[in-house]
Each structure stands twice: as C-alpha cells, then as structure tokens.
Amino acid sequence: MTRFLRLVGRDLHLALRQGSDASIAVMFFVLCVVLFPFGVGPEPNILARIAAGVIWVAALLASLLSLERLFQNDYEDGSLELLSLSTLPMEAVVLAKTLAHWLVTGVPLIVAAPLLAVLLNMNAEGFGILVLTLLVGTPILSLIGSIGAALTLGARRGGVLLSLLILPLYIPVLIFGAGAIDAALNGLTPRPHLLLLGSLLAGALPLAPWASAAALRQAVE
Amino acid sequence: MPVFAGTELTCLRGDRLVFTGLDFRIEPGEALVLLGPNGSGKSSLLRVMAGLLKPLRGQLSWDGVAVTEDPDGHRSRIHYVGHLDAVKPVLSAVENLAFWATLGGAADPRANAHAALDRLGVPHIANVPGRYLSAGQKRRLNLARVIAAPAALWLLDEPTVALDRAAIALFEEIIAEHRAGGGMVAVSTHVDIAMPGARDLHLDDFTPVPHDEDETEHEDVEGEDAA
Incomplete structure (x- = not known):
C-alpha cells in the first residue's frame, strides 16, 4: 500500500513540477465552453437549455487531451519497464497512475464547472447535481482512457488513434451525466441516471486497470 | 543454496529466431558474462531472465522451481539495468x-x-x-x-556505456562485493569489465542455423551446444 501511495505521490509531484498538463486540461475545458455562446448566439434560454450537454462534452474532450501522456513518458524513459519488474502488480501501477491523472486533470474540471454553468445561464438548481455527476463521471473517463493510452503506447500518431478508440466508449457516461442534470432541471429525480453512472464507475474500477495492465505488459515486451 | 538456471531457451523477436537451445546456470557468487556480436541476443536473453520477455520455448528456474510458478517472487529478487536510464x-x-x-x-x-x-x-x-x-x-x-x-540477482545490460574509467573501476568493486556476499550477476558487455572467475556465455553459439545450410555446419553448432 505504501508503494502504491508513493507511486501516486511521485506522479502528482511530476505533474505539479511540470505544471503544463494539469493547467492545459482545465484551460482547454474553459475555452471550449466559452466558444459556445459565440457559436450559438447569446440567447439566455438557448444557452441554459444546452449548458449541461456542453459542459459534459467539453469535460470529456479535456480529459482526453492529457490521456496520451498517461504512460508515454514512463514508457519512453524506461520507467515503465522497471515498474513492471517491481513487486507492485501492474494493475496497481495502472490504478495509481490513473488516480494521479484524475487528481491532476479531473478535479480542476469539477472546480471550474459551476463557474462555467453560471456563464451558460444554467439554473442554479442544477449546480449541485452537475458537480456530483462530474465527481462520479470524470474518474470513469480517466479509467476508460487508461485502456486506450495503454493500447496506443508506442504507436505513431497515438493521440489520434486514442481519440477514435476511446470517444465511443465515453458515450454512456455522457448520456447519463448530462441526463441527470437535465432531469434535475426539469423537476424529475436524477437518481436513476446517477445510479447508472455509479454502476459504470463500479464496473470500470476493476476492469479498466486489468485491461490496461494486459496492454502494458505487451508494450514493454 | 539457490541456483538460477535456464534450460533449452528459445527466443523469437518478430519473426526472427534470436537464439535456440540455450542453457545457462548461475550459482551464488557467480557472474555470467554474455558475449557476442550485435544482434546475437544478449539484451533479449537478459530480458528473458528478467521476465520482461517470454521465451518461445524452454524454462527458467530458481532453486529448481520454475520462475513462471512464482513471478512475484522472481521480481522481488532481481535488479534489471537496461539501456534506458x-x-x-x-x-x-x-x-x-x-x-x-x-x-x-x-x-x-x-x-x-x-x-x-x-x-x-x-x-x-x-x-x-x-x-x-x-x-x-x-x-x-x-x-x-x-x-x-x-x-540477489543483478541483470545488467551493457552497464558501462557512457561511464569513464574511474566509474568502471568503482563498479567492478561493487560487483565483486555483491558476489562476495553470495549475489549473482549476469552482464552483457563489449568492454572488458574485470570480474575474476566469471563464466563466459557466447551467444553466437546458439544462433539458429538457416535450413538451407549443409549438414556438417549443423553438427558443428550442436557440438558447441553441448560444450
């Protein structure tokens, strides 16, 4: 367990000293959302109507942006080889790196989301549920993304391939995430959507590290 | 005392057989030096020993127990130094x-x-x-x-690359200390590293012979295999 935490700590340390990855994801998120009022016009009712979907799609793309680097640096400098030879199971390595990725890129998105919701004139009733869906949803994005990052390791133009592999798998998360907010705004209960989102997280938590670990073992061979 | 050994190892990289029918044995305090021209499979053998690469055939054993039966245990007793730092x-x-x-x-x-x-x-x-x-x-x-x-076991892939003479001398001492304490070393190198009593393994002896070679050449290689 200490080894697991040391790996998470090391990755956070690296991300914070390099600085760029974390801030790029959240800046991309903000810019992406800010573009919409320019595109669809400043009509408050229209913006309020599309706010949930826009914020969720932007969050999805922002999380995808930094995923390519998830294993890339460790793969290129030989660290991944050494990690695979350590007594820490490969699944734990994946989980630790994914957790660090989420803390660095997912959490800032959750913090920024309510501000953007104000910008898009979303009804204040939806703010709580927006944060809640992102809190459950963004870890799923990181987990599913880790599979794509592991599979495209060493491939040329891995980033493009990664998007093509992963975006279709993000669709259920998007549907239930945006659906929960819409339900809450229309006076319905968001509970079923949240439960489905929770079940996706419960499924991804053991399955994604397992699949990524298998892909990484292939990559270091 | 534990013995690290490999029997009848065959390694395939892409669609090329790198070596075949390779046996080795390292006892506590021993050093194994892998020799051979570029592409003869020194790095591949070290990666097989480390468990990074699965051999096509053959098996590795630690103290008589197959490494594949206890991969976690194997990882805890090796240090691998590859080309990347x-x-x-x-x-x-x-x-x-x-x-x-x-x-x-x-x-x-x-x-x-x-x-x-x-x-x-x-x-x-x-x-x-x-x-x-x-x-x-x-x-x-x-x-x-x-x-x-x-x-216990150090697997070193060309450890002296980029090192100056003083560092090589220091590293020779470190290896000698490790061996004196019952440690094992397998090292591939193009430079002479002074390791008294080290065993040499010439990898080109195990390079597979293409099928169209004549029979005498074939026997020759197998003769060296046994030795």
Whole structure:
C-alpha cells in the first residue's frame, strides 16, 4: 500500500513540477465552453437549455487531451519497464497512475464547472447535481482512457488513434451525466441516471486497470 | 543454496529466431558474462531472465522451481539495468533514486539513496535535477539503483556505456562485493569489465542455423551446444 501511495505521490509531484498538463486540461475545458455562446448566439434560454450537454462534452474532450501522456513518458524513459519488474502488480501501477491523472486533470474540471454553468445561464438548481455527476463521471473517463493510452503506447500518431478508440466508449457516461442534470432541471429525480453512472464507475474500477495492465505488459515486451 | 538456471531457451523477436537451445546456470557468487556480436541476443536473453520477455520455448528456474510458478517472487529478487536510464528530468537525483529504492523494498529509501550515490562517487549530484545530469552521471544514477535496495540477482545490460574509467573501476568493486556476499550477476558487455572467475556465455553459439545450410555446419553448432 505504501508503494502504491508513493507511486501516486511521485506522479502528482511530476505533474505539479511540470505544471503544463494539469493547467492545459482545465484551460482547454474553459475555452471550449466559452466558444459556445459565440457559436450559438447569446440567447439566455438557448444557452441554459444546452449548458449541461456542453459542459459534459467539453469535460470529456479535456480529459482526453492529457490521456496520451498517461504512460508515454514512463514508457519512453524506461520507467515503465522497471515498474513492471517491481513487486507492485501492474494493475496497481495502472490504478495509481490513473488516480494521479484524475487528481491532476479531473478535479480542476469539477472546480471550474459551476463557474462555467453560471456563464451558460444554467439554473442554479442544477449546480449541485452537475458537480456530483462530474465527481462520479470524470474518474470513469480517466479509467476508460487508461485502456486506450495503454493500447496506443508506442504507436505513431497515438493521440489520434486514442481519440477514435476511446470517444465511443465515453458515450454512456455522457448520456447519463448530462441526463441527470437535465432531469434535475426539469423537476424529475436524477437518481436513476446517477445510479447508472455509479454502476459504470463500479464496473470500470476493476476492469479498466486489468485491461490496461494486459496492454502494458505487451508494450514493454 | 539457490541456483538460477535456464534450460533449452528459445527466443523469437518478430519473426526472427534470436537464439535456440540455450542453457545457462548461475550459482551464488557467480557472474555470467554474455558475449557476442550485435544482434546475437544478449539484451533479449537478459530480458528473458528478467521476465520482461517470454521465451518461445524452454524454462527458467530458481532453486529448481520454475520462475513462471512464482513471478512475484522472481521480481522481488532481481535488479534489471537496461539501456534506458529511467531518470525523471524534473526530479533530483536523490528523489529519483529514493523512489526506486522504495519500490525495491528498502527500509529507509532516502538514506539508502544517499549512500548509493556516495558509493558510486557522485554525492554532489544528489540535489541536481535529472535534466541537468550528463549521460555518464545518469548512468551512475541508474547503477546506484541496484545498491539502493537489496536483490540477489543483478541483470545488467551493457552497464558501462557512457561511464569513464574511474566509474568502471568503482563498479567492478561493487560487483565483486555483491558476489562476495553470495549475489549473482549476469552482464552483457563489449568492454572488458574485470570480474575474476566469471563464466563466459557466447551467444553466437546458439544462433539458429538457416535450413538451407549443409549438414556438417549443423553438427558443428550442436557440438558447441553441448560444450
């Protein structure tokens, strides 16, 4: 367990000293959302109507942006080889790196989301549920993304391939995430959507590290 | 006493057979030097020994037990030094080293890391970020990893690349100490590293012979196999 935490700590340390990855994801998120009022016009009712979907799609793309680097640096400098030879199971390595990725890129998105919701004139009733869906949803994005990052390791133009592999798998998360907010705004209960989102997280938590670990073992061979 | 041995190992890279029918044996305190021209499979054999690469045929055993039956146990007793130095540019030398020492199971990783850097003659780089280290310093840092946490078997792939003479001499002493304490070493090299009593393994002896070769050549190779 200490080894697991040391790996998470090391990755956070690296991300914070390099600085760029974390801030790029959240800046991309903000810019992406800010573009919409320019595109669809400043009509408050229209913006309020599309706010949930826009914020969720932007969050999805922002999380995808930094995923390519998830294993890339460790793969290129030989660290991944050494990690695979350590007594820490490969699944734990994946989980630790994914957790660090989420803390660095997912959490800032959750913090920024309510501000953007104000910008898009979303009804204040939806703010709580927006944060809640992102809190459950963004870890799923990181987990599913880790599979794509592991599979495209060493491939040329891995980033493009990664998007093509992963975006279709993000669709259920998007549907239930945006659906929960819409339900809450229309006076319905968001509970079923949240439960489905929770079940996706419960499924991804053991399955994604397992699949990524298998892909990484292939990559270091 | 534990013995690390491989029998009838065959390695396939892509669609090329690198070596076939290879046997080796390392006993405590012994060193095995892998020799052979470029592409003869020295690195592949070390990766097979480490468990990074699965052999097509044959098996590795530790003390008579197949390594495939206890992969976790095997990983805990090896140190592998490959061509890549695994040095993070934004972490200082001692932070880099302490992380690997923690994963290797050292009780006090930071103290071990400082001691290991001292031992390799580079205590002054302890607080220097990885990106400012020279190739030779990075290599010393990578080699310091093997003494920062204990492991019985060292697998070293061309450890002397980028090292100066003084560093090679230091490293020879470190290997001698490790062997005196019952440790095992397998090393591939193009440079002479002084290792008294080391056993040589010529990998070109195990290079597969293409099918269209004549029969005498074939027997020749098999004769060397047995020896």
